[in-house]
Amino acid sequence: MTKSGTCDEKSKSNTADRSRSANTDSSRSGNTDTPARLLQLLSLLQTPREWPGGELAERLDVSRRTVRRDIDRLRELGYPVQATQGAAGGYRLVAGKAMPPLVLDDEEAVAIAVGLRAGAGHAVEGVEEASVRALAKLEHVLPSRLRHRVSALQMATTQLTSGDGPSIAPETLTVMASAVAAQERLRFTYRAKDGIESRRQTEPYRLVSTGRRWYLVAYDLDREDWRTFRVDRVFEPFPTGARFTARELPTGDAAEFLRQSMWRGQQAQTHDFDVSFDASADFIAARLPASLGTVTPQGATRCRVRGTVAGSLDWLAVRLALTDADFTPHAPAELVDVVRELGYRLTRAAR
Template sequence: MTTDTPARLLTLLSLLQTPREWPGGELADRLGVSRRTVRRDIDRLRELGYPVQASMGADGGYRLVAGKAMPPLVLDDEEAVAIAVGLRAGAGHALEGVDEASVRALAKLEQVLPARLRHRVATLQAATTPLTSGDGASIAPETLTVMASTVAGRERLRFAYRAGDGAETRRVTEPYRLVSTGRRWYLVAYDLDRDDWRTFRVDRVSEPFATGARFAPRELPTGSAAEYLRRSMQRRGDSYGIVVEFDAPAEAVAARVPQWMGVPEAPAGGSSCVLRATVSESVEWLAVRLATLGVEFRVREPAELVECVRELGARLGRAGGREDPAHVLRPTDAPAAPTASTAPTAASTASTAPTA
């Protein structure tokens, strides 16, 4: 019998957070107490804000239902390890949908994990290899969690940084936000040594260290970290502009494209829109990304992306058994020739913007 009331309540809460209805008798057996004690413990949980619903009947049951606010979760060892491993695996690549909120969740979870569970998480991840992986640069999950914790805690961050030309520097920053572009993570931060805002590719960061020094947050010039990153990319020499027309309203397209690429433009009441953006990704990756948006589109600029989309469409058509696949994803009105400012040749090697 569990005589420690707080421990018994945590055990009861852990059971109720399993999505099923628990008969009162079964809960009593699990906890080693009487049904009356179970009813009293249920009342205590309700007083703490947990929405426990009871059902009538010969052997009434209990289950936890959704409330207005999410109460603290109680996880057993196996559940905590499973969640941590999953978050770490996703955080290692800039997967779309695994954004800063997910990294913050990982930082919080790893902060409270007992040492024995942190060791299990690290051991399990080191011993496994995913069958597939993202095509972006790999990042140590510890790097992201340290950064996320300093962003949330408004704590100065020190790290080593390797620029695109290979130059190694040490940076002391006031971190503002982490931004994922779908393939890469970027840190938007105020660089104290350069007395200006900078963006840093996280896969080029090493030895991140939370200094413990707190700071009052500064006002970002653009108001949005995603917008600041987009403008930073425009200033970089290895980025290039794209113009893509979509056969869908601007609102629908905006919900599908990454925020850092900007907002599609559309005439008032129009059923189509145009996206003008500056990117630093390879044209191959961008062609695939556009094809997976689920919206009809036509690439106008640059010529390299037009040709890449055309080749991708032909390849997909052949894969589907079409004899004349040229119409698949066919761009129209391609520019006659590429310009120097819009001619990407490989994946981005950008570092910070402005140049640090």
Template sequence: MSTDTPARLLQLLSLLQTPREWPGGELSERLGVSRRTVRRDVDRLRELGYPVQATKGADGGYRLVAGKAMPPLVLDDEEAVAIAVGLRAGAGHAVEGVDEASVRALAKLEQVLPSRLRHRVSTLQAATTPLTTGDGASIAPETLTTMASAIAGREQLRFAYRAGDGAESRRRTEPYRLVSTGRRWYLVAYDLGREDWRTFRVDRVSEPFATGARFAQRELPTGDAAEYLRQSMYRRQETYEFDVTFVAPADFVTARLPAWLGAPEPIDDGRCRLRASTGDAVEWMAVRLAMVDCEFTVHAPAELVACVRDLGGRLSRAVGG
């Protein structure tokens, strides 16, 4: 019979976090204690804020239900490795929808992983080749987690940076936010050497190092990191206005286009119109529009109209149309 109450409570909590109902007798056998002890341990978990629900019956049962706040999770080795590998794979390839919250979760998890599990995660990822889409460059997950930790702790961050023209430099920054565009990750930070705000493509960052030097967070000019990145990208590249009508409801189209393009305006129940600007190549925009999976008409610019026409003809010829 187990007499180590803290260890037993952790084991009980781990069992209850499996989404099923546990009969009291089965918990008693698993833990090597009496049913009375199981009941007392369940009461202890409730006192700690874990919402354990009991059911009546011949054997009685227990299950952990959703509460007002999420209590700390207890993961076994296999579960921890699976979650870490999944988060690292998503973060390292800028999968659309995997944002800074996922990177923060990965940073927290890897911080507390025992060394033996960190080794298993690294080994498994090194032996796996993911099939990814888009032209986003791969990123070492350690780079993202170092940045996320520095942002959370408000620590100055140093790193080597390679600009688009190949020029290399060393930067000392006050990191503000990580922003994912779906294809790439960007760091929005105050560059102490340039004494101004900057955006950095994370795939061009190497040797990131959180110095431990704390800073008081400055006010970002736009107040929003995603908006600052959008404006910064448009300042650096030539943009154009486009105008497209979709034969589909606005919410359908919104769910299938990048958020930074904005939301289309409803025309009626079956159509909507999007007027926005972008710096993406017209070839890429033509493919993006086709991927919305509905009929559409491009009104402007003429270059995009021509590109969509050429793409449609090329696809038709590819299937003998």
């Protein structure tokens, strides 16, 4: 036999051996859907533990060789999979320079969405804006069957306690957050403090949380000026689909704009108040500034104070409480609410 003929026979033999090896490997594998298998493998590796190769092969219904090839594919895609040698060795996903896409099963996705929705209904200081952005992204990609499960679970449960601020529908926050991120004009109905409702068309700029309430900073197209809107007074938010180029905010920072807006509103706001005390007029007059109002005696152990205060009623409620006398607020109605809320807060602190 010629040398050339010998080489040809060896080449054919090696090809046959590789073919038999591949066929043998495939025969051991019951999971031939490579993309689905890679996602399943990634989901397992994202559990914080070390996975022996044999256990992964059993879970995926493939051979150990297929597991090794799939691990190499994940590494090529940028997932930092670390392997350890020895009888107790295995594979685990370690922290990399960037967070790879998470793979969640149905139960995990529902649990995360419910948790984010529950937290987004109240302003939770420190994580509020990131929570809303994450919720908007998650609900955007959730299959309809899982969205229905999340909504059903949310409707069937209630919280024993809540934050100091008013509750907000998570859907309202996610719609607004999506409009802000996409620079998409937003329409909604807004109920002012006096109860009057109006339709607004805005260019949403940022959502801002004060720890008790959510606010939307936006450019009001009808009024041709920047405005802040309390989100708990927003109804039926609707992204129009019309894109816009973000305008320059006067203060350059949404939180600072809100702070200045709230300060101006407090300075422009005045309240006529009426409060009675279970103490003598002399006792109360000595403990309240004369500029606050007029103290009128109503017997030896009772008096009444009427006056006008500018700015926050929270300050007035605290100032009245510091007189060391029992008192009853009569007007305005907002002062009654503020005193009641302050009482609840102090009672909780005393416990």
